[in-house]
Amino acid sequence: MPTTSALSSLTPASSQILEPATLPLFGSRLIEASAGTGKTWTIAALYVRLVLGHGGEHAPPCPLTPSDILVMTFTRAATLELSDRIRERLTQAARYFRGDGADDAFLDSLLNDYPEGTAREQAAWRLETAAQVMDEAAIYTIDAWCQRVLGEFAALTASLGEQTLAPSTAELLATAALDYWRQHVYPLQGTALETVLQRWPTALEWQRHSSAAVALADSVPPHPVAALPEWHIDQSLPEWLDALLPAMQQQLRTLADGWRERAARLKDWLDAQTDKDGTHQPHWDGRKLKPSSYTPWLDAIGAWADDPQAPLSLTAAAIHRLSEAGLQEARKAKAPPLSLPPEVAQLQTLWQQQEQLPDVPQLLQQHAAWHTRARFQHLKQQQGVFDFADALRRVEQALTGVHGATLRQRLALRYPVALVDEFQDTSAQQYRVFRHIYQPEANRADIALLIIGDPKQSIYRFRGADIHSYLQVRRQTQDRHYALGVNHRSTQHLVAAVNHVFAGAESRDGPGAFRYRPREGDNPLPFQPVAARGRAEYWGNADGELPALHIEAAWEAMRQPDAGELFAQQCAQQVVQWLNDPATGFYAHGNGHFTRLRPADMAVLVRNRNEAALVQQALRQRGLASVYLSDRESVFGSGVAHDMVAWMQAVAQPLDIRLARAALASPMLALPLAELERLADDEAALEEHLLLLQDLHGIWARHGILPMLRQSLHRLNLPARWLADDAQGERKLTNFLHLAELLQQAARTIEGEQALTRWLVQQIQAALQGQTGDADEQIVRLESDADLIKIVTIHKSKGLEYPVVLLPFACHHSRVARGSHPGEKSEDDHAGDSMSAPDTDEERLREDLRLFYVALTRARHALWLGFASLQKGRSKDCQTHHSAWGYLLAGQPEQSLDAPAWQTLLHGWANGCAGIRVATLASSFETHHYVPREQPRPLAAERHYGGAPDRAWAISSFSALTRPGASADRLATPMPWQTLPQRADDEPRDPTLPAPATAPQPTDAAVWHRLPGGPRMGNFIHDQLEWLGYDGFPLQLADHERERITQNASHAGWEHHAPALITWLDTLLQTPLWAVVACEDGGTAPAAITLGTLPASLAELEFWMPARQLDANRLDALCQQWVWPDEPRPPLPQRQTHGMLMGFADLVFEHAGRYWVLDYKTNVLGADASAYHPDALRHTVLRHRYDLQAMLYLLALHRLLRARLGTAYSPEQHLGGALYWFVRGLDAPGHGLLQLPGQTQWLEHADAWLNTANVRHDTDAATSATTVLPTFQP
Structure with missing residues (x-):
């Protein structure tokens, strides 16, 4: 462990080495914590002292509780980590003060200040109590703290109680941006319009930039232009351009x-x-x-x-x-x-x-941002919401407003000590809030402000982080600077190598390593070399220790895209070489214990997704899987989302061949070209897929979108196809399942297939426009948690560490062109956030240097860097000296360096550090493939299942029994959903059956004759009658019911049919059911009984009956024997059903003690009422085999009544029969009703035959008797 004296030699004179046991805990103090130097440990240690009130003359004003100590950080994850670490440290300290725990030098130094006995026991009690109440600790993000201040000090902050905090206001901002375009850009013409379109070609382009532009407008207030003193920001855009453009043209002509x-x-x-x-x-x-x-x-x-x-x-x-x-x-x-x-x-x-001259593009952005922000604020006020930016703004305004002095005093009393973590990420506005409360320049003794950060890691400019605020507070805390000087993360060799990278630039004349040193005075952002605690293991192979920093260099100048391809391949090659070597890994000092390198030990750091894609492709070519951890794209922007729209449209309309072909040809299904060609030429093959779509449509209608999509996966064997043939297979599967979950959530509030499909289309459009809504839910998920190589952006890697880090594009850079404008997107990826480009190339280089520092300090054991001599633009000269690494090596030479100069410079520099090795990149190399290591043996012997499941078991229904061309094997698949009953059994799906008449309808025919036919209309009418009948049918439609039918028609795409549909349904409700009133003598007589006057009814009766080796021909013979025996009808297809027989009866009702089954049919039999005579109805019933359907429904009702009524049940007395209501025949004689009486003999024969068949396959007759009862599920 380095000594304090040794550390002092590494620390600038303006800083002191921080001693956590003696740091004064009052006033304002700046703690600079370089990467890996134990910042979180230090915060926890200081927290222990604050709770104890430890330190004598360096103590806080008094002992504090967790609710008194404000700890501020900038991410929710960081607040959780700090809370856990502090609680753990408090608990550990309490045990230590009671004599329990391993040796701890810091706690020893505290313990010595508390004599044994009462003082020490009181200290232990205080620590233990603090640990127990850590749930009340004031550890917040700045956003959460501002929200709390507004709530706790509502009177002083003038907070509006009626407003609520919105986690995301992105949609409102997008609306405000489009409103600006409509109000200001649409009226433009001619040159004025061309000027705007040169800046933003479309409204969506402005919408994408609006977030960054509005954020920039908060920090850069608008100001009049010197050349145009009459210009005002609140002018409309046409007025402003009418004044600006002629003046600009005149000035340019004068200049030229x-x-x-x-x-x-x-x-x-x-x-x-x-x-x-x-x-x-x-x-x-x-x-x-x-x-x-x-x-x-x-x-x-x-x-x-x-x-x-x-x-x-x-x-x-x-x-x-x-x-x-x-x-x-x-x-x-x-x-x-x-x-x-x-x-x-x-x-x-x-x-x-x-x-x-006025910068027109920048002024345009300023005008657009100002007006968009004003509209944005108006929309938020209109909806009674505010966002986190508003909360921060309100707190600042309150601190400087009428009650500002009182609020500042109250907050200082409420939080007498504040520890602000990651201060380099603070925005200028956030810093002003802290400054108002704690006055760092005053160094007050009654409060404490401990600022912790590392300006070398200030890389979040795109989120508003303002390094100049850090430098300002550094000046305000002059002589109160402390440094953490020991790196606890990396090996000694690696720390020495990273020190060497920056030390040269810091020691030579000029602006220093990070380019902030002025010509005179102290450097506000110096590079401070750190000592290394070291690690217990080293990085090596069979030949010994490997270099901590390996540089692969290509000396000949090349274009940046070519260098990207080359170094991505070399990076992948190096990874494969390490992984294929069984001796490469980590060796313990002393005993030599070896841990082999795994893929998950390595991270490749990149600047953007384009670089990530190059690396992923190179790794994939060598058989290595990787994961891009910085992907913040919306799943709605993926290709799978686009293809899912086509699939949902095809399933929602399964008889539309055009939609079916489009869905089958989508990349998501990945059908081979030969298969697509076969579907184009072979109608039978296409029919198989249409049948699948019909089956899936039924699943969607009955069970929802999620079961339908999961069945699509299994029925089409998509996972196996994706994972076997597509390098992005895991990504596709993950996106598919993610979208399925989001669609299922949306379906809770969205009714209908078409409406849900439109919702998905809207989400895709929003994603393309950069609107993510509830962003966390929409962000693409990690496709696998397996042993994968991590690819992560440098921005995203901050705060993380990896055993081995590869940086293949270390010399890549993008210079800021003269005349660029803030708010333009840079080439970097920043987790999907828009970034304001640096205003000058000097700012760009400073930021690149900080990014380079962050990248180099992520590794624990080894760094691998690619060095390239890069050409940019039309120049043939090397431009690497404009990159961060090039500057650190060469400074700013007057002219570019050629290959020999770079080679000499890099080798000479590397010779100054033993842990650095430079190798020349081979001009060509053989591609090696990853050889996975032998899988570890299982801890226990494998267990084998010896059962014999019944693989022929399936669920069947009337539609499955009557569907032609379905084999027994097809019906007996393990996934039985294909045989579920379909809602619209009204219309023939079999192309071999004759289609209904399509003659033009006379204009004087009733409205229902003029409405379209087909399953979609059948489904719609069934749906409306279903919800109308759930609570009992009305006598006629009320206003709210008419409104709901209109909305449903709109969702189904039939807005123009809504009046006719309402008329049809209203007429149906009021049409008499003539044939169902039982007379005392057992006959029937007409009576004005309607759906609305039924005394008891049940919509959508679901039933299940066991069917073990059910022979369809035998069932057909029974039906033909008892139901209209002399009438011809198509025979059932030959098949056996084994499993369960299920279905849904549209309506079951009771009248005068008798129970009836009613089924609605929307079949089109002709152009007017004359086509719906009794013979036509009976012919249609037999042609479609509705006679069998009626008997099955009656059998289910028969069993249900027998179970419910017991011995009191008499079929002759209680069972009425089946009614088939062809609802397009309302104006025909008999109103389209056809009665099939309850054939008691048929029911008894069928019931006995089914029971006998079931008992043959089940020796337990009692069990069989209970399973024949249908499930009564309304």
Whole structure:
């Protein structure tokens, strides 16, 4: 363990080494905690002291309870971790004070200040009590704390009680952005419109940028433009552009005047500096002043002079070279003084004047952001909600408002001590809140503000983190800086290597390692080397210890995309080499205990998903699985979501061949091309898939969307197909199941297949527009928790650690172009958040340096880095010195370095540290594949199941019995859902059966004759009658029932049919059921009985009956024997049913002591009422075998009545019969009703035959007798 004196040599004079047992716990103090130096341990240690009131003259004002100590951090996960660690430390300290626990140097130092006896026991009691009440601890995120302040101090903060906190207001912001576009952009025309569309081509483009732009508007208030003093932010966009554009055009014409001639004169002068052969005169450096460079620059200026509305874009290098300083640099060392032409100074004046021109794109964004924010606030007020940003803003306003002094005093008393963790991630607004309360510059003795952070890890600028706030508080706490100087994470060799990476840049002249050192004064952001505690194991193989930092270098310059491909492949190759070597891993010092390297031990750090995709592809080519842990995309934006829309549409309308073909051809189903070709040519093959869609439609209608989608998975064998043939198979399967869950949740509040499909389409559109709604639920899930290589962005890796880290794209960078604007998206991935690009390339480089530091400090044992000599743009020169690593190695050379220079520099630098090795990347290499290690043997012997399940068992129904072409094997699949009854058995699905008449309906026919036929209409009418009948049918439709039918029709896509549907259903409710009134003499007589006057009824009676080896032909013979025996009808297909027979009767009702089954049919028999005469009805019943359906329903009712009524049951007395109501025949004689009497003899024969068949297969007759009772489930 390094000593304090040793650490002092590593710490700048402005900082002290932090001693957790003696740190003063009052006033304001800044604790700088470099990566891996035990920040969380230190916070827990200080918390123990605060609870004890420990420290003598360094003690807090008084002992504190957890509710008094405000601990602020910036993520919910961090608050949970801190709470757990602090509770654990308090409990450990309490036991230690009672003499129980392993040696602990920190607790020993505390223990010595509490004599044995009462003082020590009181201290232990205080610690134990604090641990027990940690659930009340004031450990919050800044958002949660602001919410608590608004609630606890409502009077002082003027909080509106009627407003509620909304976890996400993204949808409201998106609406506000589109409102801005409608109100301000739609009225534009001509040049004004073109100006806006150059900035944002579409409304959705502005909507995607609106979040970052509005956030930026909070910190950059609008201000008038000097060139346009009459401009005001609250003007409408047309008014503002009408004032701006003409003034801009005039200013540009004035600036451009004469520059065609000036550019020509300057070119002539430069040409005169060279010979005719193109070689320079002896006083000029030919590498710095070349006609091939300055000629296009000056030509561009001349072209701009002819058309000043066009942009004049020259690189910073070009502008510098054409300046007085740049031209002087191009002169050789001993060249005589040179008199420059006046055009050089005039050119510099032109640049300055251009810089002073209004930046139209930036002003456009400012205008859009201001108005969008105003609209956003209005929408939130309108809906009575506020978000976390509003909460922070309100707290700040309250602290500086009328009651600000009282609120500040109350908060300081409420939380006399505050520990702010990860302060480098603090925004300027958050810092102002802390400053108002704790006044760090005053260093008050009655309160304490302990600020903990590491400015070297300030990488969340895109979330509002303001490193300048950190630097400001650093100045305010001058002479009260403390440092954690020992790295507890990494090996000694790795800590030394990382120190070496940054130490060179820090020690040489210039702005320092992180480019914040001024020419005079102290460096506000220095690099402080840390000591290493070391680890108990080292990284090695059979040859010994491996280097802590391995660099693979490609010396020849190449384009960044080519380097990305190359280093992704080399990274994957290195991973395979390590994993295939059984001796590569971690060796314990001393006993040499070895732990072999596993895939999960490695993390590849990248900047964005594009780099991640390169690495994943390279790993996949070698047989290695990986997982991208930074994927914050919405699952609704995945390809599976798009394909699921097509699948749901096909299932919702299973007879639509167009939708079926589209779904079957989707990438989600991954059908081979040969199979798709067969479906295009073979109608029978397509019919099999249509039958599947019909089955799935029934599952969706009866059981919901989730069972339907899971059955789709199994019936189509999608998991096996995806996992076997698709490299993204796990991703597809995970997304499919995730979407299924979200659809099931949505189905709780959305009624109907079409409505649910539209909801999914809306979510997909929202995801494409960057609106994530309830973001956490929608984020794609980790596809596997197996032993996978982790790929993670540098931003996401902060706070994490991995045994081995690979950084293949260490030299990649993206310079900020001159004239870029805040709010533009950078190339980095930041968990899906929009990032404001750095305003200058200097800011970009500073941020890249901090990112590089974070990346290098994630590893425990080893780092593997790729070094590339990169070319950018049209330049053939190497641009690596503009990257963070290039700067650390080479500083800022006046010109780019070539391959030999980089090679010399890198090798020379590496020789300064024993833990660093540089290797030259091979020009070509053989691709090696990962060889998985032998699987570990199971701890116990495998157990084998010796049972013989009945694989022929299935669920059958009337629709399954009558469906042609379904074999017994098909009916006996382990997944029996295909045989469930379908709702719309009204219409023939078999193409071999004759279709209903399609003659044009006369215009004077009743409305129900003019409505479309088919299963969709049948399902719709059944659905309406089902919910109307659940609580008893009304006499006629009430207003709320009419409204519901209208809504349901709209969801089904039949808004234009809603009035006709209401008329039809209302007529149906009032139509008499003539044939069902029992007379005293046993006959029947007409009576005005309607659905609404039925005394008792039950909709959708579900029944289940055992059917063991049920012969369909035998059942058919019984039916034909007793139901209209002389009438012809199609025979049932040959098959046996084994399992259960189930179904749903539309309506069962009782009247005058008799029980009836009623089934609604919406079949289209003709164009008007004349087609619904009794012979036609009977012919239709027999053709579709509804006679068998009626007998099965009556058999179920017969068994139910026998079970319920017992010995009092008499079929002749209680069983009425079956009614088939062809509801399109309401205006026909008999109103479309057809009665099938309850054939007592048929029921007795069928009941006895089924019982006999069941008993033959079950020796326990008593059990059999109970199973024949149908389940009565309304």
